[in-house]
Structures are given as structure tokens and as C-alpha cells.
Amino acid sequence: MARLDYMDVYFSVQSFQEEDLRGKSAVIIDVLRAASSMVTALSNGAKKIIPVGAMEDAVRIAQTMDNKDYLLCGEQNGHKIEGFHLGNSPLEYTEDVVADKTLIINTTNGTKAIKKAALANRMYVGCFLNQKSILKALEDHDDDVVLICSGWQGKMSLEDTLFAGSIIYKMCKGKLPKNTKDGVKVAFSLYQGYKDELEKAIETSDHAIRLKELVPDGDIPFVCEVDKFDVLPGMKDGILINLNG
Numbered sequence: 001m002a003r004l005d006y007m008d009v010y011f012s013v014q015s016f017q018e019e020d021l022r023g024k025s026a027v028i029i030d031v032l033r034a035a036s037s038m039v040t041a042l043s044n045g046a047k048k049i050i051p052v053g054a055m056e057d058a059v060r061i062a063q064t065m066d067n068k069d070y071l072l073c074g075e076q077n078g079h080k081i082e083g084f085h086l087g088n089s090p091l092e093y094t095e096d097v098v099a100d101k102t103l104i105i106n107t108t109n110g111t112k113a114i115k116k117a118a119l120a121n122r123m124y125v126g127c128f129l130n131q132k133s134i135l136k137a138l139e140d141h142d143d144d145v146v147l148i149c150s151g152w153q154g155k156m157s158l159e160d161t162l163f164a165g166s167i168i169y170k171m172c173k174g175k176l177p178k179n180t181k182d183g184v185k186v187a188f189s190l191y192q193g194y195k196d197e198l199e200k201a202i203e204t205s206d207h208a209i210r211l212k213e214l215v216p217d218g219d220i221p222f223v224c225e226v227d228k229f230d231v232l233p234g235m236k237d238g239i240l241i242n243l244n245g
């Protein structure tokens with residue numbers, strides 16, 4: 001099992017440098033909503049996911065593929081991108097839409113965190129929907145593991161920190177050892193405080209409030225479901241596949 005004294009938590013994409021991850025493993029977290037959409041898509045049969053850091057990259061990659069094989073997905077400041085097939089609501093990623101497709105995804109923070117973590121030894125994508133798969137994957141780690149919260153444009157976000165805290169809380173069965181890093185203590189304490197009312201807490205988060213005007217009401221309750229999918233998105237050569245598949 002990954003050791004908590006080797007673990008750290010970063011609270012936004014901007015809070016780390018690419019080099020910080022060399023020789024470490026990373027869990028990229030974006031509860032609202034990139035990670036939740038990716039996990040849902042892979043569970044519903046998407047073949048693979050190509051995360052990109054910019055819209056132009058998504059379009060460029062799509063031009064090299066057959067039209068029937070891919071979907072352009074994602075958002076810009078919460079809005080569906082004009083000309084793309086799907087936005088970033090996990091509710092859109094149903095089996096009839098995504099099965100056997102390659103998804104090319106660009107989002108404001110989540111895919112940027114994934115791209116920035118390219119030097120990590122191993123990389124997973126996690127959210128409440130696949131909490132158990134992440135915990136299971138960490139059982140095989142004896143290296144340094146960093147939980148990377150995507151946050152929002154450099155700021156921390158409640159929902160991502162809560163998920164990081166839930167992983168730490170479950171790893172130590174609710175008793176945090178003393179020799180942990182500050183980020184681990186902060187995430188653990190936040191989760192400890194809110195664990196019995198996760199959805200209520202996440203509903204009041206900055207990003208949930210920001211999304212209220214833009215997305216279907218169902219997104220927040222959906223992303224708060226714990227262990228809905230047995231999916232482990234893992235990075236192989238720049239592409240996310242389901243390692244549990």
C-alpha cells in the first residue's frame with residue numbers, strides 16, 4: 001500500500017511544476033466534472049480517451065482520424081465548445097453515445113492537470129465514482145504518490161480536496177499518522193469534517209455555484225455517488241484506458 005508519509009496533495013494545476021512529479025505516481029482529481037465524465041465514459045464502453053491541453057490540439061488530432069471513430073468533447077469555462085460533439089456533463093456520456101469511440105477531451109482545468117503530470121511514473125484519474133478502484137490501485141504502490149486536485153484556474157476547490165481527503169481517510173482508516181505532509185493533513189481534515197454530508201457540501205462549492213446556470217441539475221448528485229463504477233482510467237503513452245477492463 002502507498003505510504004501516507006510518502007504522499008502529498010497539490011491543490012491546483014498551477015501549484016506544481018512538471019518536474020515535481022518525476023519518479024512519482026499521480027492521481028488526477030476533477031470531481032466537477034472532467035474526471036467524473038471520463039470515468040463514466042470508460043464505464044459505458046468508450047475505447048480510450050485522449051486528453052488535450054488546448055482546443056486546437058483536439059481538432060488537430062481529430063483530423064487524423066475517421067469521423068465515425070471519435071467524439072470531440074469538453075468545455076471552456078463550463079460551456080460546451082462550439083462544434084464539439086459533447087460537453088462535460090457526465091450525464092451525456094451514455095453507452096449509446098460513447099461505446100467503442102475514442103474521446104478527445106479538452107477542459108479548463110482537468111485535462112490541463114493530466115497533461116502537466118506527464119512525467120509521473122504512473123497516472124490515474126479519480127473521483128468519487130471510482131473511489132474503490134483508486135484505493136485498490138494504490139495498494140500496489142511503494143513510491144511517492146501525489147493526489148493532484150485540478151481546482152479552478154489556480155484556486156483550490158472543495159470537491160477535489162474532499163475526494164483527496166476521502167482517499168487519505170480510507171487509507172489510514174480515519175486515524176492520520178503524525179508524519180504526514182501539510183497537504184495530506186488539510187485534505188484529511190476537510191473530509192473528516194464533511195464526510196457525512198458530502199453532497200450538501202459540494203452543492204455549496206464555488207464550482208457548483210458557477211455551474212448552476214450552465215448545466216443540468218443532475219450533475220452534482222451524480223458526481224457525489226461513491227463507487228458507482230469499477231473503472232480505473234490509467235495513462236499509457238498519452239492515452240487513458242480502463243486498466244480494470
Ligand code: MLT
Binds near residue numbers: 075078107108152
Ligand atoms: C475542468 O476541467 O475545469 C472542469 O471539468 C470544468 C467543468 O465543470 O466542466
